[in-house]
Amino acid sequence: MRLKALILATTACALIGGTAVAKDMTIVSWGGAYSASQNNAYHKPYMAANPDINIINDESSNEAVAKLRAMNEAGNITWDLVDVVAADAIRLCDEGLAMEINHDEALAPAPDGTPASEDFGPMIVSDCYIPQIVYSTTFGYRTDVAEWNGKEPQDICAVFDLENFPGKRSLEKRPINNVEWALLCDGVPKDEIYDVLATDEGVDRALAKLDTIKDQVIWWSAGAETPQLLADKEVVIGSTYNGRLFSLIEEQDQPVKMLWDAQVFDLDGWIVPAGLPEDRLAMVMDYLKFATDTQRLADQAKYISYGPARQSSAPLVGKHAELGIDMAPHMPTDPANAQNTFLYNYEWWADHRDDLDAKFQAWLTR
Template structure:
């Protein structure tokens, strides 16, 4: 009997060790955003399932996926990508399809596909947040009149100083057209014509010699802090983190913001597919998405999460006004068109790279 009990105990212990040994790897963007995912998704998921979550970071997590899948050597289980990248990679056969039936209903009982914001769930992608590219400035650099519009970002005469821009066509072309007077609801119609593309690059020409280019999300706040730029475009959550969490004198300008979904995909051939699906399902529940907003100012991709968004982790800052989806921040805002960028990404980035080298 003692031998049997010992044997049973050893087997049970073995299963426990095996469960604890299971680990998935999630590729994200680093910084405060990654922290928000670890705190709101990964830690509670591990506590609930025993499955460990290892998080890695990249400047653009979409980039390594294609190489890994084509090489047949995939190390990532879940990858955080921008919406247009998720759609494009799905079309290219680089991602696992995701059955929407696995997604949990909202906390209020609303079926998942009615609870997620419009278009937030596709064949291979489930949105987690709404983020935006905004611009920001150091308030100590403008003691008189301060910039308030997207046009001010391009006005070197009125607001002198270096400008920070992400190195790429996307968002820069849209912001350039809005700064040049194109209404937000006409930006993609304009950008879909040769004349519109020329107009956008002509506007970028006006600040080209004053631009400091950035590629990783952590760079814009650092450029501001180091005094290398007077203003910079940035992900709104990065500026929020620097201003509210770190006390930097940075001001976000939402006028002319370009907002879009970001979310999770699973690379084709992910080594722990079943665990990856469990993680994705857990991370996209009403409560998990609401909890993420405690750490960063990105809006949840579920309607039922909105009422649950409360204070920042400091226990005193109301998160609502810092969200890109706050009503007052949407007065001159542009929803990024993933359809446009899926169709035109290659040609416009080729044009952008030629312009940059010229």
Template sequence: MSIFRSATLLLVATLGAAGLATNAWSQGRPLTVVSWGGAYQDAQREVYFKPFTAKTGVKLVDESWDGGIGVLRAKLQGGANNWDLVQVESEELQLGCEEGLFEKIDWAKLGGRDAYMPEAANDCGVGAILYNFVLAYDGDKFKGAGPQSWADFFDLQKFPGKRSLRKGAKTNLEFALIADGVKPADVYQVLSTPAGVDRAFKKLDTIKSSIVWWEKGAQPPQLLASGEVAMVSAYNGRIAAANKTDKKNFRITWKNSLYTIDSWAIMKGSPNKAQAEQYLVFAGAPSVQKDLPPLIPYGVTNKRSTELVAKSVLPDLPTNPEYMASALLISDKFWLENLDRLTQRFNSWVSK
């Protein structure tokens, strides 16, 4: 996920838990938690950050970032790491774990791996949310039915106007192949061949002159609201948040969306490892996780959390069986093996 940069200091709300508060204040610095900003991080503050500080007395600072394994490498290799707990995308988690950038998770403290969705329980990460990359458009801007598929997204004659896509190879190559008629189940098999990659870029060529690139998760709803683009790829929660907060009529096409899980990872050598683990225990509790979807509709990862979520929210969650039936899980394996190569090709293609 991508973000607007912000930083908010959450001061200790209570000194009731004397031992915990003493540990927090004796740290060289407060527990620093890094996420994706925008409406999502606003929701995290209300559900996780502030209540955690109020309950434990642990001083917590939250910051935000734009993602990228290079940022994490530089933090540790430069010897100036000031982050403790970072929310990362799936390939960042896998690469970071392999490279020793993260601490191993003590799953016994979290109730065991079986308490979480299988995809959310990793050696170095604890799943935070499940979310989808979806097609979205402004219902007020279309007289008839809006785009109902990725084929529609790529059809400039049927739906003229600018489009916005996340700047990068990942997700766009998948969308291009689906728009070109490849079945979702076959996407990564096709992308694993040179001809398949060529096919994806050839399809992107058909709308290249009409693409407005986004890099931060808050941008797609802003681009729709301004009328700069007719449709976007976006995080489902950002679109829902704009509808709720700004009273927009943005609509989501769930067909063939892409889904993934973002995870919490503890930076290697963090002086606040104990406090970070304490946070993970708190944020993983079903009684706490259930309060996130009503604020922003992302799927939660503790198996018992979903059954506690308000039923009125369930139709908007990406874990809705109707949406999952046609959704494609982003392949960590494929992108771990091909990210650098395809990113180079994508950047070269964009610059031409």
């Protein structure tokens, strides 16, 4: 009788006016086209299959580390699932703010039975991380610059070549990627970049190279800025996320091309905040198993030109949901685009970011 009464009471609490009250799940991401792609590929299908779940989108991923630290300090974790870049996942895992995951137990295998850990492979850069997409920071350039006399940039060092490719550039207002590109174009071999950057002399060398174009740079903080600057002809070449440039080129039909050379690969994916109550954790893990399976990761590529992190998803990448164009050639991981890539060192930046950020910001004010 007590069990029956409890079930009836629980059912009554879940009903208001005869309608079941959905359980909220707060998922944190980056906003814009990226969150829209997640909504279309993951959130909507999951809610359709689970009408008792209501997903709330929070666009605070750029503040994820600081906010999770504050929530943990206050003992009040209000987020259920958080989308972060790989370096932030490593930091959050090291600080005990993200939960360790057994990928093979928690996530679906590939369609052929390959365990999730093998299907994601080296994309799993932390025990707390569930990779989702591979994106790159790369350059777009206008194809109608009269001063270039018909020439087009062929490699990354065109960014530093003001003689052959004059005009304003746009670069992100932080050291990440900029210092790597600067050292590459100052003659440092790719496999020695982070050893050089680990020294004060190496940092000075990178900043000295950036000094050669500093007065021609417009600095950006949001990924949407470079596409707008290119569209408005305020810059002739600029860095941003490859998905933003895809939108500019294919959706807005601007006279812009991609410069894939030395594109910097990075990962985006999920962490589960440590300390979630059991009921919320069960809900999150059920969502994660759904949203990270082979088909779902391939589906996201219908909406944005980011490569799925599972090996088994790549063959399933099809056409853009609205434009009808094949998406595979627009992925940073496509063999034609990945002939010369730069692999971002997540652990190095997790260890050195605070120090190099301070040096870079001081250099900007000089």
